[in-house]
Amino acid sequence: MNKLVNSIREAIALSGLQDGMTVSFHHHLRNGDHVLNMVMHEIAELGIRDLTVNASSLFDVHMPLVDHIQNGVVSHVLADYISAGLGKAFSAGIMEKPVQFRTHGGRPCDIASGKTPIDVAFIAAPTSDTMGNCSGKYGKSACGSLGYAFADAMYAKRVVVITDNLVPYPLADFSIAENYVDYVVQVDAIGDPRGIVSGTTKITRDPVGLVMAQYAAKVIDASGLLKDGFSFQTGAGGASLAAAKFLKDIMLKKEIQGSFGLGGITGYMVDMLKAGCFKTLLDVQCFDLGAVESIRTNPAHREISALQYASPGSKSAAVDSLDVVILGATEIDTDFNVNVHTDSQGCIMGGSGGHSDTAAGAKLSMIIAPMFRARLPIVTDRVTCISTPGKDVDVLVTQGGIAVNPAKTELKNRLIDAGLPVIDIAELKEKTERITGKPQKLTHGDRIVAEVISRNGDILDKIYSVS
Amino acid sequence: MRRSMLFLPGNNPNMLINAGCLGADAVIFDLEDAVSPAEKDAARLLVRNTMRYMDLDGCEIVVRINSVDTDFWRKDLDTVIPCKPDVILLPKSAEPADIRLVDEYISDLEEKLELQKGGVQIMPLIETAMGVENAFAIASSCKRVCALFLGAEDLTADLQCKRTKEGREIEYARQRLVVAARAAGVDVYDTPFTDVNDDEGIVQDARLAKALGFTGKASISPRHVDVINEVFSPTLAEIEYAYEVVEAIRVAKEMGKGAVSLRGKMIDAPIVARAERTIAMAKALGLDRTEV
Amino acid sequence: MKILKVACAGTLESSDTYVELEPCDELEITVESVVEKQFGDRIKQAVKDVLSECGVECARVRVIDRGALDCTIRARVETAVLRAGGED
Numbered sequence: 123m124n125k126l127v128n129s130i131r132e133a134i135a136l137s138g139l140q141d142g143m144t145v146s147f148h149h150h151l152r153n154g155d156h157v158l159n160m161v162m163h164e165i166a167e168l169g170i171r172d173l174t175v176n177a178s179s180l181f182d183v184h185m186p187l188v189d190h191i192q193n194g195v196v197s198h199v200l201a202d203y204i205s206a207g208l209g210k211a212f213s214a215g216i217m218e219k220p221v222q223f224r225t226h227g228g229r230p231c232d233i234a235s236g237k238t239p240i241d242v243a244f245i246a247a248p249t250s251d252t253m254g255n256c257s258g259k260y261g262k263s264a265c266g267s268l269g270y271a272f273a274d275a276m277y278a279k280r281v282v283v284i285t286d287n288l289v290p291y292p293l294a295d296f297s298i299a300e301n302y303v304d305y306v307v308q309v310d311a312i313g314d315p316r317g318i319v320s321g322t323t324k325i326t327r328d329p330v331g332l333v334m335a336q337y338a339a340k341v342i343d344a345s346g347l348l349k350d351g352f353s354f355q356t357g358a359g360g361a362s363l364a365a366a367k368f369l370k371d372i373m374l375k376k377e378i379q380g381s382f383g384l385g386g387i388t389g390y391m392v393d394m395l396k397a398g399c400f401k402t403l404l405d406v407q408c409f410d411l412g413a414v415e416s417i418r419t420n421p422a423h424r425e426i427s428a429l430q431y432a433s434p435g436s437k438s439a440a441v442d443s444l445d446v447v448i449l450g451a452t453e454i455d456t457d458f459n460v461n462v463h464t465d466s467q468g469c470i471m472g473g474s475g476g477h478s479d480t481a482a483g484a485k486l487s488m489i490i491a492p493m494f495r496a497r498l499p500i501v502t503d504r505v506t507c508i509s510t511p512g513k514d515v516d517v518l519v520t521q522g523g524i525a526v527n528p529a530k531t532e533l534k535n536r537l538i539d540a541g542l543p544v545i546d547i548a549e550l551k552e553k554t555e556r557i558t559g560k561p562q563k564l565t566h567g568d569r570i571v572a573e574v575i576s577r578n579g580d581i582l583d584k585i586y587s588v589s
Numbered sequence: 590m591r592r593s594m595l596f597l598p599g600n601n602p603n604m605l606i607n608a609g610c611l612g613a614d615a616v617i618f619d620l621e622d623a624v625s626p627a628e629k630d631a632a633r634l635l636v637r638n639t640m641r642y643m644d645l646d647g648c649e650i651v652v653r654i655n656s657v658d659t660d661f662w663r664k665d666l667d668t669v670i671p672c673k674p675d676v677i678l679l680p681k682s683a684e685p686a687d688i689r690l691v692d693e694y695i696s697d698l699e700e701k702l703e704l705q706k707g708g709v710q711i712m713p714l715i716e717t718a719m720g721v722e723n724a725f726a727i728a729s730s731c732k733r734v735c736a737l738f739l740g741a742e743d744l745t746a747d748l749q750c751k752r753t754k755e756g757r758e759i760e761y762a763r764q765r766l767v768v769a770a771r772a773a774g775v776d777v778y779d780t781p782f783t784d785v786n787d788d789e790g791i792v793q794d795a796r797l798a799k800a801l802g803f804t805g806k807a808s809i810s811p812r813h814v815d816v817i818n819e820v821f822s823p824t825l826a827e828i829e830y831a832y833e834v835v836e837a838i839r840v841a842k843e844m845g846k847g848a849v850s851l852r853g854k855m856i857d858a859p860i861v862a863r864a865e866r867t868i869a870m871a872k873a874l875g876l877d878r879t880e881v
Numbered sequence: 882m883k884i885l886k887v888a889c890a891g892t893l894e895s896s897d898t899y900v901e902l903e904p905c906d907e908l909e910i911t912v913e914s915v916v917e918k919q920f921g922d923r924i925k926q927a928v929k930d931v932l933s934e935c936g937v938e939c940a941r942v943r944v945i946d947r948g949a950l951d952c953t954i955r956a957r958v959e960t961a962v963l964r965a966g967g968e969d
Contacts, residue, residue, distance in 0.1 A: 329604065329810075330607050498916060521607060557606070557950065559923055561916070562918065562922070603895060606952070606953070630964070635960075638956040
C-alpha cells in the first residue's frame with residue numbers, strides 16, 4: 123500500500139473534495155503556518171467552491187483566506203479563535219454567513235458527534251512516516267503537542283498528512299496513528315519556525331502586570347485549593363506567566379506538591395514541573411521552545427487531545443479535574459460575563475479558545491486584567507460579546523482591587539481574611555471611571571458577522587459588524 | 590508609615606498614572622536622572638498634573654527634583670510645590686547650605702501661595718563622599734528634614750570603587766548615615782537594590798538594611814516593593830513583645846515600682862519608646878493584638 | 882500666550898499623547914485617537930480647556946492620542962504651548 127502522493131493538489135483530487143464540502147486545519151503552527159494557505163491555494167486552482175473551513179484557530183498569516191472568501195472558494199468559517207488582522211476583515215462583513223466560534227472543547231465535541239462533519243482534514247505534521255504515523259515533537263518545524271488535530275484525524279472522512287520531515291516507517295513516538303490517515307504529502311516547509319513557537323518567554327516588566335500577578339498568586343494561596351494534589355492552568359500572557367512564577371515561589375516555600383499543570387504549556391510550567399510543583403503536565407499545545415523540548419524528552423509531560431482536554435462530550439475531560447485557571451479578558455461586565463472575542467471597537471480579535479471550557483471546569487476561575495487599557499475601563503455594564511458566561515467566572519484581579527463573584531461568598535471571605543483588597547465589581551467600575559472618565563457607548567453595524575456557540579451548543583452571543 | 594519608596598520616571602505617563610496601585614508606601618516621581626534635559630519641562634507638568642488630578646489611594650508622594658547645581662531645581666519647585674507633595678528628595682546633598690537653600694526657596698513659595706508653612710518635608714539624598722562626611726550636619730540642618738537617603742550608585746562613583754551586590758564598599762556609608770540620622774532624630778532610607786531579577790538578593794539586601802537600623806528602603810522595581818514592606822514590618826513576635834513591654838510598664842506604675850524587668854532584662858526608656866513605635870506600626874498595618 | 886513657532890510635546894507610546902502646535906490665524910484642532918469613539922469629545926474639550934487657560938486663541942493644533950488620561954493630555958498640550966511661545 124502506498125499512501126505517499128506527490129503533491130497537495132494530487133491529495134486533494136484523490137480525497138474527492140467537491141463544492142460545498144468541509145475542510146479542516148489545526149493551528150499548532152500558529153502564525154508560522156504555511157499549510158492552510160498552500161492547501162487553499164491548490165483548492166482555488168482546482169476550481170472547487172463554496173467550502174466550509176473548520177480551523178481550530180486562524181492567525182494573521184492566513185490573510186489569503188480573505189481572497190478565497192471574496193472569490194467564493196470559501197463561504198463559511200468555523201474557528202475557536204481568529205487573530206486581529208483577519209478578525210478585522212470578518213468584522214467588516216466580508217462573508218455572507220456568520221463565522222461560527224466554538225471553544226477548544228466544543229469544536230472536537232461537535233466533530234465527534236457529527237454535528238460539524240469534516241470531509242477532508244489536512245494535518246500539518248512536523249514529522250511523519252510514509253504511512254502517516256505523525257508527531258509534532260520532531261523536525262525543523264517542531265511544535266510539540268498536536269492536541270487540536272486528533273479529532274480531525276479521528277472523525278474526518280479523509281485525512282491528508284502534510285509534512286516537511288518524512289521518515290521511514292514506523293515512526294516509533296507517533297501522536298496520530300496511521301489507521302486514521304489516507305494520504306501523506308511531503309513538502310519543503312510546512313511553516314516558518316520563527317512564527318511557530320516563541321523563544322524563551324520572559325516574565326513581564328510591566329509594573330501593573332507584576333502587581334496583578336502578585337495578587338493572583340495570593341488569591342490562589344488564600345483560596346484553600348493550594349494543597350497537595352493542586353492542579354493549575356495559566357495563559358502565556360505576561361501577567362499570567364508572572365503569576366505562575368509567584369505561585370511557584372509559594373508552592374516551593376510551603377512544600378506543596380501539585381498533581382498536574384494543564385493547557386497550552388510554556389517554559390514556566392515546565393520549570394514548575396522540574397521544580398516538583400506538579401507530577402505531570404497535560405499538554406494540548408506548546409507555546410515555546412522550552413515546552414517543545416520538555417514534551418519530547420520528559421515522560422511526565424504528556425500530550426493530550428482537545429477531546430481529553432476540554433470536550434463536554436467526552437466521558438471525562440481534564441478541565442473537569444482542574445482546581446485553578448488564570449484567564450484574560452478584554453472586557454468583563456458587572457455580572458462577570460467575559461469578552462475575549464472582540465476589541466474595544468467591537469472588532470473580532472480573538473476567541474474563546476479554552477477560556478470557557480476551563481472556566482466551566484475549574485473550581486476557581488480567575489480573570490487577570492488591568493483596570494483600564496489605553497483609557498478603556500475593563501469593567502463595563504455589559505460586555506460587547508459574551509465569550510464566557512459570568513456564572514463560570516469566580517474572581518477578577520486588577521491592580522485596583524479584587525472583585526469576587528457574589529455567588530462565591532466563601533471565597534470572598536477567605537480573601538478578606540487574607541487581607542487582600544476585595545472590592546465590589548460595581549464599585550471597581552466606578553473607581554476606574556473616576557480615573558478614565560466614562561466612555562461613550564459604541565454603536566455597532568446591523569449585520570451579524572459571527573455567532574459565539576457555547577460549549578453546550580447554544581448560541582451564547584452574536585457579534586455585529588463594525589460601523 | 591513609610592517602609593518602601595518606589596522610583597517612577599517623571600516623564601512616563603503609563604507609570605505615573607498607576608503610582609497608587611503599586612503597593613509602595615511612597616512613590617518617588619523622578620525629575621532628575623530618569624528625565625533627559627530636553628524633557629524636564631514636560632516631566633514637571635506631567636508630574637504636577639498627576640498630583641493634581643489623580644487619587645493615589647493614600648500613597649505618599651515624594652518628588653526628586655534636580656540638584657542645586659543645575660538650572661532646573663527652582664522651576665521644579667515652582668511647578669510642584671503648589672500641589673503640596675509630601676516630600677522633596679534633594680539629590681547630591683553635600684552640605685547643610687544645600688538644604689537651607691532649598692528650605693528658603695520652599696518657604697518663599699509657601700508664603701506666596703498661602704500654603705501651610707513647613708508642610709513640605711525635605712529628604713536629602715546623600716550620594717557623594719562629602720555628603721557622607723556631612724551627614725549629621727545635613728540631617729540637622731533644618732526642620733524640614735525628615736530622613737536621610739543613601740544613594741549608592743553615585744556614591745561609589747565618587748568613592749572611585751565598584752558597586753557590588755554584596756555592598757562591602759558602602760558598609761561605612763550605610764552605618765555612618767544610620768548613626769547621623771538617628772542622632773539628628775530623623776529616619777533613614779537605604780539605596781535601591783538594582784538587580785530586578787535577583788529575588789533572593791533583594792531579600793538579603795533588605796534584611797541587612799533593616800539589621801543596620803534603616804527605616805526602610807527605596808526600590809526601582811515594583812517587584813521589590815512587597816519584599817521591602819515585609820522585611821520592614823514588625824514581626825508577630827516583635828509586636829507581641831512590644832505589648833508585653835507596655836503591659837509591664839503599666840503594671841509597674843500601678844504598683845509604684847521604679848525599675849521594671851521583663852524576661853529577665855531591665856526595661857529602660859529607649860525600649861519603651863521602641864515598643865510604642867512597634868505598636869503604632871502594627872496598628873497602622875491593621876494587625877490587631879488578638880491576631881498576634 | 883501667542884504661538885510663535887512650531888513645537889511638539891509627548892510621545893506616541895501607549896497611554897501618552899503627542900501634540901504638535903504651529904502658528905495660525907485661527908484656532909484649528911484635529912484629534913486622532915485610539916479611543917476616539919469613546920472619548921473623542923472629552924479629549925477635544927481637554928485640549929480646548931488648556932489652550933484657553935494658557936490664553937492661546939489662535940493655533941493649528943494636532944493631537945495624536947494613544948489612550949492617555951486627561952491629566953496627561955493636559956500636560957502635553959501645556960508643554961507644547963510653553964515650547965511654542967518661546968523667547969526667540
